[in-house]
Amino acid sequence: MSTTQRAAVIHYLDTCFTHPVRDPLWGHIYLDPAMLPLLYSEPFQQLNRIRQLGPTFLVYPGATHTRLNHSLGVLHMARRLIRTLITHEAAPDLSLEGVKGFLCAALLHDVGHFPYTHSLKELPLKEHEVLTGDIIRRMPLAGILKDTLGIDPVIPARIVDLHLPADTCLEPDDGRNPASSDQEISFFRRLLSSPLDPDKLDYLNRDAYFCGVPYGTQDSDYVLSQVLPHPDAGIGLDEGGISALEHLLFSKYQMYRAVYWHRTVRIATGMIKKGLYLGIRSGALQTDQLYNLDDESFFKLADSCDAPEFGLISAVQSRRLHQTIYEAPFDNTRPQLQELCDLSRRTAMERRLADTLSRCLGKPVSEMHLLIDIPEAISFEVDIPVRTADGWIPYSRARSVFTPQVVRDFTETLRLVRIAVDPRVLPLPETAITALATELQHGVA
Known part of the structure; x- marks a missing residue:
């Protein structure tokens, strides 16, 4: 990266973010005043009417923070992350327009998000990243990005929506290609979605803060001090930062166990x-x-x-x-349970179990009175490169307790299959619960 490019980006990051927004987690979050029209736009303001954690407030009453809160936090962490990376000699070539586009992508990454957190997962809908990319390229956001911030809206759209090609101009009729190179877009994509991305660094801290639990709290200052640019992965970690990454991974596990799931x-x-x-x-x-x-x-x-x-x-x-009447570890070696990861097959099994329950009770039980819950497969990402005295090595070869087997054990511990029923059906005799569990696990009544 040339000295002139680096100086221009550092000057922008250090001097142009002058508008403070008070945040209960990070204190002041500073914005480029040119971003304020994005903040005040209807697509972004709609995020203030979407709870970050959906129904979690039913358990943790303080969890009423919104996706707007979170989006500001992601911008804050993204600015700090890029400021850290750009000081290293190994930083890739980054244009000022590209950096602005990355920060706008961080701010706007959730504008296409559905309400009520992930209740709409598995439904036949467009992914929220695709919707976000579409919204960014439409008015009013496209006009603000072009006219006020001076960047092509295609840049943040391509960073957020991985379905958009990173190597093709999406608007060939406008007479120019986006200023950001294909390599730059790929780099920013890896920054926005990585084991130490600004999204995780905000939501783990923020969700823990508003839920009133200690599990997700991170030493964000130290984490950011240990990140390094990597030529292939985008972001790497100094060997001294392994403990910080371990803490983040364990925090994620605890938040899933106590909050998200x-x-x-x-x-x-x-x-x-x-x-x-x-x-x-x-x-x-x-x-x-x-x-x-x-x-x-x-x-x-x-x-x-x-x-x-x-x-x-x-x-x-x-x-x-609905009240849980049965739960057990999800055994992914059972084909019967694997099939139920498909929503349509799970719904068919719910109808079967409702029929079984009807026979056990001697009265009709609607399929709406019975629910099977199987959490989706999740990943505790540990593929970040680590810099040692002898050079870069994969995280799997670093001295860490988070071995691949430990990661698999964490995932298996979290995933439980449950049967829940409408309270009006309760209480159930043990024979009925046993019949439902047997049919669920083995496919026979």
């Missing part, structure tokens, strides 16, 4: 997902109706649909949640 949160999420899936399948709801919603408009939509399946969503609003 808390039993009540899982059941509430599953009830919303089931109501939406059944509504889409019956034709009572069209997938296009689920785009560009916040929490309030999402529940208004559900309330306006006169179909029985949406009673599941109303029940979550009123905290009338």
Whole structure:
């Protein structure tokens, strides 16, 4: 990276971020005043009406922070990260427009996010990163990026949406290519999604803060002091920072165990997902109706649909949640359970279990009164390169307790398969619970 390029980027990062926004986690978050129109735009303000953790407030009442809070935090951490990396001689060639585009991508990375956190996962919908890329390239954000910040909106769109090609101009008719090179876009993509990306550094700290739990708190200053540019991975870690990464990985595990995958949160999420899936399948709801919603408009939509399946969503609003009657470790060696990772097959099994329960109780039980919850597979990423006295080595060869086997054990410990039923069905005789568990695990009643 040339001295002139580096000086221009450092000058921008150090002198242009003068507008303070008070944040309960980081204190002051400073913005480039030219970013304020992005902050005040409707697509970004909608994030203030979407809770970051969806139904988690049912367990942790303080967890009412929003995706707008989080997005400002990601910008804050992204600016600090790029400022650290650019001081190293090995920093790649970065244009000022590219750095601005990366910071705008960090700020806007969630503008296409669905309401109620991940309740809409597995449904036949566009990914929120794709929606984000589309929103960034449309007015009003595209106009603000071009006219106020002087950057091509294609740059942040390509950084966020990995479905967009990193090596092709998306707007050939505008007479120019984006200023950022293909290599620069790829570098920024790796920064925004890595084991030590600004998204994780904010959400683990922020979610722990608002939930009132100590598990996600990170020593962010030390983490950032240990990151280095890497020619292939984008970001690497000095050997002295291994303990910081271990702490982050263990914090992520604890947050999943205590917060993100808390039993009540899982059941509430599953009830919303089931109501939406059944509504889409019956034709009572069209997938296009689920785009560009916040929490309030999402529940208004559900309330306006006169179909029985949406009673599941109303029940979550009123905290009338299904109760867990069975849970066990998810054994991914069982084909029966592997098949249930598919939402349509899981729904079919729920109908079968409802029929089984009807026979056990001698009265009809609706499929809406029974829910199977299987968390998706997750990864504790440990593929970051580590710089030692002898050069770069893979993290798997570094001196860390987070060996591949430990990572697998963490994942297996977290994933539980559950059966939950409407409280109106309770209490259940042990024979009925045993019959449901047997059919779930082995496919036989």
